[in-house]
Amino acid sequence: MVASRSARERKAAVEAGPLARVKIDVGADQQFVYKVSCSTCTAKGHRPWSTYRPGGDNGFMAAMDRWTFHLDAQHPGAEAPCLAYLPEAQRRLHERREQRETGSTAEARSDG
Numbered sequence: 108m109v110a111s112r113s114a115r116e117r118k119a120a121v122e123a124g125p126l127a128r129v130k131i132d133v134g135a136d137q138q139f140v141y142k143v144s145c146s147t148c149t150a151k152g153h154r155p156w157s158t159y160r161p162g163g164d165n166g167f168m169a170a171m172d173r174w175t176f177h178l179d180a181q182h183p184g185a186e187a188p189c190l191a192y193l194p195e196a197q198r199r200l201h202e203r204r205e206q207r208e209t210g211s212t213a214e215a216r217s218d219g
């Protein structure tokens with residue numbers, strides 16, 4: 108569990124690029140909680156940007172998608188491997204929105 112968590116953390120950190128701070132916690136119910144925060148936006152003294160997603164691969168994917176959007180919107184020109192997946196992330200976001208509109212998911216997030 109612990110080795111797997113730190114391995115995921117390293118992998119996520121590589122994909123998220125040098126601006127990201129990636130942390131994976133294990134929640135009370137033993138599921139991973141992915142946290143990605145922005146080192147630049149924090150260092151400048153603005154409200155720290157971060158996204159927080161519980162879950163398995165879905166949580167990892169959702170956190171990375173959010174981070175990818177942040178990079179694209181706030182740090183044009185930044186380089187990170189995850190930016191290669193921006194079109195996929197946008198497609199997933201679109202799919203999630205459609206699911207929300209049809210009421211098939213019960214998502215309650217505060218950081219969107």
Ligand SMILES: [Zn+2]
Binds near residue numbers: 145146147148156177
């Ligand atoms: Zn930022």
